[in-house]
Amino acid sequence: MNARPSLAVAQRSLGDPSLSYPLLPPLTRGCPETSTPSVAYPLEVDYDYARVPGDLFAQAPLPDIARWSPLLPPLAAPTLGEGGTPLLEFDGVYVKDESRNPTWSHKDRLNRVTVSAAVAAGAPGVVVASSGNHGASAAAYAARAGLPAVVLASAESPPAVQTFVRAYGAKVLTVPADRRWPLLREIVDELGYHPVSNQSVTHTGHPYGPEGYKTIAYEVFAQLGRVPAAVFTPTGYGELVYGVWKGFAELHRLGVAAGTPAVFTCEPAAGGPTARALATGEPAVIVPAGHSAAYAILCDVGGHRGVRAVRDSGGQALLVSDDAMRAAQRELALRGVWQELSGAAGLAAFRALGREFDGPVVCVATSSGFKDLGVGGHRAEVVEDPTWRDAVSPR
Incomplete structure (x- = not known):
């Protein structure tokens, strides 16, 4: 198309x-x-x-x-x-x-547009402060565009989500919440990375x-x-x-x-x-x-x-x-x-x-x-001698 x-x-x-x-x-x-x-x-x-x-x-x-x-x-x-x-x-x-x-x-709708801005600006990479969805998406679209990504994650974000972000090749830094946005601004100012998340009060x-x-x-x-x-x-x-x-x-x-x-x-x-x-x-x-x-x-x-x-x-x-x-x-x-x-x-x-x-x-x-x-932290109990009644019992 x-x-x-x-x-x-x-x-x-x-x-x-x-x-x-x-x-x-x-x-x-x-x-x-x-x-x-x-x-x-x-x-x-x-x-x-x-x-x-x-x-x-x-x-x-x-x-x-x-x-x-x-x-x-x-x-x-x-x-x-x-x-x-x-x-x-x-x-x-x-x-x-x-x-x-x-x-x-x-x-993903947002990051198709914002990573496009990074590409158009000739930025050497993208940086985002995110607890989950935004970081994963920014990392994926940066990877698709051939750009490195830095994701500043909070300590409270799920480990599985951080693994998800790293799968796209992003550099994930888990930092205290009050350091995420000051650090993001430093990366923008010092390295010229394109910010795809907030920087303002x-x-x-x-x-x-x-x-x-x-x-x-x-x-x-x-x-x-x-x-x-x-x-x-x-x-x-x-x-x-x-x-x-x-x-x-x-x-x-x-x-x-x-x-x-x-x-x-x-x-x-x-x-x-x-x-x-x-x-x-x-x-x-x-x-x-x-x-x-x-x-x-x-x-x-x-x-x-x-x-x-x-x-x-x-x-x-x-x-x-x-x-x-x-x-x-x-x-x-x-x-x-x-x-x-x-x-x-x-x-x-x-x-x-x-x-x-x-x-x-x-x-x-x-x-x-x-x-x-x-998610993913629960281990199911094994039913040692299952019958068809176990399969249809009420949830």
Whole structure:
């Protein structure tokens, strides 16, 4: 498949939409004019929307997000076949199963775009601070592009996930949590490695990252044949929910869709910086984080993207308990979809909300259950003299 040229033209500030910057280099430390010592405003990519091909959304869904290349930053890194994930219906709700991506999580959409930026910039490598999914994905896409990767992992990340990351040839450094981001900045400044994760006081991350997540919205629209009434997304820093919201907003802007969905952020109750920011009217906040087994989305540092997505869509920020996520995880597994605990947060929040919607509801399920804490540590008890009754006894 020959990708059409990107129509990306600039980076635009979410702190002040009238401010724009050249497309390159990516401003990975936030908007230089609107950010303050306490709040960093992200940037997003702007496009020449008037030139978007009229048949762009008439294509059949296929793996490789390059099918949407006019509405993505230039894709200089090769694909691993990301995208084209199934939309499954269970008991009146649709589940977008992102565990079916190449490294078993939604992060592959982001890293196809951000590693492309590293390739385009001629960077000698990429560096990421990650507890799991993001690190594995960045390592895989860096390897595919022929770039070395450094992954700064936390001591709490599952050993199996760190093994997964190392399998791609990445250098994994397990460091104290408070050293990960200062060390990342040192590697960027001293070695010139391209950062594919956050460097700022509140979260900005890579300005190109959420552009990869837009393709979830494009696919859902194609799979449903319409815009859903609501979308529930597991939320850490808010890059995913903002990307999904932006994708639907673009469909509406281009006249492809008649409206947009309400989007709901779904955070562990032990943290919840997006919910706190919306409750207090702040652009982004930092909160104390307690304990949650949903480590992939447990954040104390918030970002402005999630706040914007909820406000602009008329959605809501929801907090979910670990027990609610475990129930949703079991519900999905008993229907053939094994999700990481964090990946079940969207369905958990939808079930807990108990609200009726005038149209389809989509819950984004982000990552395979293989990424969870404690996976692989249980040894099964051997049944010494099995009978057929052992095989059919209730679970």
